Each structure stands twice: as structure tokens, then as C-alpha cells.
Amino acid sequence: MIAGGSSSHVQAGVLDVAYWQAGPEGGPVAVLLHGFPYDPHACAAAAERLAAKGVRCLVPFLRGYGPTRFLSPETPRSGEQAALGADLLALLDALGIEQAVLAGYDWGGRAACVVSALWPERVIGLVSGGSGYNLHDVARSGRPAPAEAECRLWYQYYFHTERGRAGLTENRDGIARLLWRQWSPHWDFDEATFARTAASFDNPDFVEVVIHSYRVRYGVVPGDPAYAAIEARLAAQPQIAVPTVVLEGEVGGVFPPHSDDGDARHFSGPYRYRRLPRIGHNVPQEAPDAFAEAVLSLL
Numbered sequence: 001m002i003a004g005g006s007s008s009h010v011q012a013g014v015l016d017v018a019y020w021q022a023g024p025e026g027g028p029v030a031v032l033l034h035g036f037p038y039d040p041h042a043c044a045a046a047a048e049r050l051a052a053k054g055v056r057c058l059v060p061f062l063r064g065y066g067p068t069r070f071l072s073p074e075t076p077r078s079g080e081q082a083a084l085g086a087d088l089l090a091l092l093d094a095l096g097i098e099q100a101v102l103a104g105y106d107w108g109g110r111a112a113c114v115v116s117a118l119w120p121e122r123v124i125g126l127v128s129g130g131s132g133y134n135l136h137d138v139a140r141s142g143r144p145a146p147a148e149a150e151c152r153l154w155y156q157y158y159f160h161t162e163r164g165r166a167g168l169t170e171n172r173d174g175i176a177r178l179l180w181r182q183w184s185p186h187w188d189f190d191e192a193t194f195a196r197t198a199a200s201f202d203n204p205d206f207v208e209v210v211i212h213s214y215r216v217r218y219g220v221v222p223g224d225p226a227y228a229a230i231e232a233r234l235a236a237q238p239q240i241a242v243p244t245v246v247l248e249g250e251v252g253g254v255f256p257p258h259s260d261d262g263d264a265r266h267f268s269g270p271y272r273y274r275r276l277p278r279i280g281h282n283v284p285q286e287a288p289d290a291f292a293e294a295v296l297s298l299l
Contacts, residue, residue, distance in 0.1 A: 001020060001022050001044070002021075002044045002047045002048055002051070002057070002059065002295065003021040003022075003044075003048050004022055004048070004051065004053065005021055005023075005047070005048075005057075006016045006020070006021055006022070007021075008020075008021060009021070009067070010091070010094045010095060011071065011094060012087070012091045012092075012095075012235035013086060013087055013089075013090030013091075013094075014070060014071055014072065014075045014087075015068055015069065015070060015071060015087060016068065016069045016070075016071055016088070017060050017068050017087070017094075017193050017227070018061045018066055018067035019040075019058055019060035019061065019070045019091070020044070020047070020050065020057075020058070020059040020060075020061060021042050021045050021056070021057065021058050021059070022051035022056075022057045023047075023050065023051035023054065023056040023057050023217075024051075026037050026056070027054045027055050027056040027084070027095050027126070028055055028056065028059065028101070028253075028299050029055070029056045029057075029058065029099070029100035029298075030047075030050055030055050030056070030057050030058070030100060030102075031060070031088070031091070031092070031097075031100050031101070031102050031103070031104075031112075032046060032047055032057060032058070032059045032103050032104065032108075032295075033055075033059075033060070033062070033102070033103065033105075033107075033108025033109065033111055033112055034059075034061075034062065034065075034090070034102030034104070034106075034107070034108045034285065035103075035105050035106020035107045035108050035109065035281075035282075036106055036107050036210060036213070037172075037175070037176035037179060037180075037197075037201065037210075038197055038201060038282060038285070039061060039065050039066055039071035039197045039199075039200035039210040040059040040060070040061060040284040041193075041196050041197045041285070042197070042282055042284050043059045043103075043257065043284045043291075044059070044101075045284070045285065045291075045292075046135075046144075046284045046288040046291040046292045046295070047059055047290035049288060049289065050292050050295055050296065053292075053296060055295070055299065058095070058097075058100075060088075061200065062076075062084065062087070062093060062107055062108065062111070062144065062266035063079070063080065063084070063087055063205065063210070064077070064144075064205045064206045064209030064210065065200045065201070065203055065206065065211055065263055066199070066200035066203060066205055067203075068203070069203075069205075070205060071139050072119055075209035076212075076224040077205050077209050077212060077224060078209070078216070078224040078227065079107075079209040079211075079212040079214070079216065080212070080213065080216045080217070080223045080224065080231065080232045081110050081111075081135060081136050081212060081217070081231075081234060082114065082173055082223065082224075082227035082228075082230035082234060083138070083223075083224060083227050083229060084107060084108075084111035084114065084256075084269070085110075085111050085113075085115050086114075086116065086227060086230060088102070088111040088112065088113065088114070088115050088273065089119060089122070090170060091094070092115075092122055094128050097162070099121075099122055099124050100123065100124060100140060100268075101121065101122055101124045101125045101126070101127065101180070101295050101298050101299060102115060102116060102125075102126050102283075103126070103127035103128075103129075103283065103294070103295050104127070104128070104129065105128070105130045105281070105282070105283050105284065106129075106130060106134075106254075106260070107130030107213070107222070109129055109130060109131065109134040109158075110129045110134045110135065110136075112126055112127075112134075113128060113133065113134045113135050113240065114230070114234065115133065115192075116240050116242045116244070117234070117238045117239070117240045118230065118233055118234075118241075119245075120241055120242045121203075123227055123242045124242075124243075124290075124298060124299065125243040125245070125295075125299075126240065126242050126244040126245070126294055126299025127241055127245050127247065127291065127294045127298070128244065128245070128246050128249075129246075129247045129284065129291070130248060130249065130250075130252055130254065130285035131254075131255070131263070131280055132248070132261070132263035132264075132266070132267070132273065133136065133240065133263040133266035134238060135179070135238075136180025136217045136234070136242055137218060137235075137237055138216075138218070138219055138231075138235065139175055139181055139235060141158055141217060141218045141219060142218065142219070147266070149255055150256060152182075152253060152254060152257070153165070153210065153254075154251070155175065155179060155203055155214075156182075156202070156214045156218075157249065158272050159210065159211050159215065160214065160215055160218070160220055164183070164211070165207065165211050166210065168207050168210060169207050171224055172198075172201045173194075173198045173201065174206070176194075176196075176197075176198060176201065180194065180282070183200045183252060183253035183254055183280050183281035183282065184249075184251075184252075184253065184279075184281055184282050184286060185251055185253065185279055185280060186251060186279070186280065187282065187285075188280045188285050201281075204207065208267025209266025212250030217227075219263060237266070238244040239266060239267065239268045240266060240267050240268070240269070241268045241269040242269055242271040243271075243298055244269065244271050244272070244292070245268050245271075245272045245273075245274070245294040245297060245298065246261070246263065246269050246272070246273045246274070246275055246295055247274055247283050247287070247290060247291065248273070248274070248275050248276065248283075249262075249275075249276050249279035249280045249281060249282075249283055249286065249287075250276060250277050250278060250279060251279065251280050252279075252280050252281045253280055253281055255283055261273040272297075274290070275295075276290055280296040
């Protein structure tokens with residue numbers, strides 16, 4: 001929970017979205033978005049800093065996490081990028097938010113990039129942690145990467161198999177704890193910190209959403225037809241024109257550290273890139289001051 005904040009629910013699109021909020025009701029809005037395998041606790045410290053500066057912060061549980069639930073058992077449990085972006089847009093609509101700063105990393109950064117690319121009129125600015133241009137190029141996903149990069153993606157290929165589905169079902173905490181350690185080698189989290197987040201993996205849709213996410217991005221399984229039009233737009237790898245700050249952890253473990261800012265070509269608006277020494281994949285929880293400062297710089 002965010003200190004001084006509250007929790008709430010709202011029906012938005014195909015979901016009943018659980019979210020935390022903090023800060024003045026009339027303040028400028030920032031939506032802070034977690035990734036896999038994390039939850040809103042990753043953004044709590046940054047949200048507290050922002051709320052103290054007069055920013056209204058909203059921190060939702062993504063589909064498949066924590067108390068967020070699908071409204072219908074018939075809705076496909078998709079984890080594709082278009083679904084995450086549509087969920088975020090629906091949340092803005094449901095809460096009557098015309099514009100916001102969108103700040104996230106991993107899955108949450110992907111949702112923020114989707115909305116920033118396709119609905120820029122709804123976005124004051126974008127903070128993208130880790131991968132700056134966090135949109136999948138599914139058509140090119142079959143091209144092999146260098147060996148070191150492929151090794152780091154072991155969990156994605158594991159989830160392509162039924163053994164991986166069974167492993168995630170039976171050992172979701174163990175997999176998540178291992179990924180935290182691999183991806184953030186200098187982050188000395190304790191078991192209480194992990195346990196607070198791991199409770200969100202008990203969501204009944206967690207496994208199906210995660211498995212679909214890591215299969216659909218490689219074209220292993222089809223996406224939800226409801227999002228086909230959005231995916232078609234994303235397939236063109238659209239430019240992002242909104243003001244953007246990219247924060248990359250210098251020791252992020254998902255991909256080998258970049259020697260330079262390779263994503264700048266995808267951004268056509270005001271753009272800043274910052275590397276964070278000794279910070280790994282979980283940027284907002286490992287570097288809440290830098291994350292909050294990036295949001296404030298866009299307001």
C-alpha cells in the first residue's frame with residue numbers, strides 16, 4: 001500500500017481493476033505501472049514521493065495480478081501488448097482522466113508505450129523503464145539474438161512448453177524470486193518485501209495471462225481477436241511522439257546492458273535517456289527517486 005493512500009476498484013473494459021491511489025484529487029495525474037513478476041508495491045515508494053509533490057498517483061494491478069479480475073469467464077486470458085494497452089486506456093476512460101503521465105517498466109512500460117504511440121492525445125508524457133521502445137515486433141520475433149541474450153530469456157522459452165506452464169503453476173514464487181535475483185543483482189530485497197508482492201501471483205488468472213503473454217509475442221499462439229485491430233497498428237512499429245524519459249538500469253538482467261541508447265530512433269518528440277548505475281530491471285522499486293523525478297520533469 002502507498003503510505004497515506006487508499007485502494008479502490010473500478011470496472012474498466014473487460015476488467016474489474018484494483019488500484020492504489022495517493023495524492024490530491026485535483027492534482028496532475030500519473031499512472032504508475034508494474035511489470036512481470038512484480039505488482040504495485042514496485043511503484044509505492046515513487047508514488048509516495050510524487051503524492052508529496054501534489055501529483056495524483058494511480059497504481060493499478062495489471063490483468064492477472066492481485067485483486068484485479070476479469071468480468072466474464074468467457075474473456076480470453078490474453079497477455080498480449082494490445083490487451084495491456086487497451087486495459088490502460090479503459091482505466092483512463094473509466095476514471096474520467098483526459099490526460100496523464102504514464103510511467104512503467106516491463107509489462108507496465110509496454111502498456112504505457114502502446115497508449116503513448118496510438119493515443120498520444122491522452123498522454124502528457126511517458127517514462128519508460130528498461131526497454132525504452134517497449135513494443136513487440138512480432139513479425140521479427142523469430143530472428144535469433146546473440147547467445148548471451150538468448151540465455152537470459154530462458155524463462156520465456158520455458159513458458160512456451162507445457163512443462164513451463166506446469167512449473168509456473170506449481171512454483172510461481174520460486175521462479176519469480178530467481179528472476180528478481182538475476183535481473184537486479186545489486187537489489188538486496190528481503191523475504192518480507194518479496195512476500196508482499198508474491199501474494200499477487202495467487203490471482204486465478206495469473207498463469208494463463210503470463211503463459212499467453214510469452215507465447216503470443218513470438219507468434220506461438222494467436223492473440224485475442226478483440227485486439228486484432230490494435231495489434232495491426234502496432235505491427236507498423238509506430239513512432240512515439242509524446243515527451244519521453246527513458247530510464248535504463250545499468251545492470252538490468254533481462255538483456256545485456258546497451259553500450260548506447262539504441263531506441264532513440266523510435267521517438268519523434270522531446271526525448272531524454274538516462275542510465276542508472278547499479279540499478280537492475282525493477283527501476284521504480286530500486287530507484288524510486290529517479291523514477292519520481294522523471295515523472296515530475298514531464299509535468
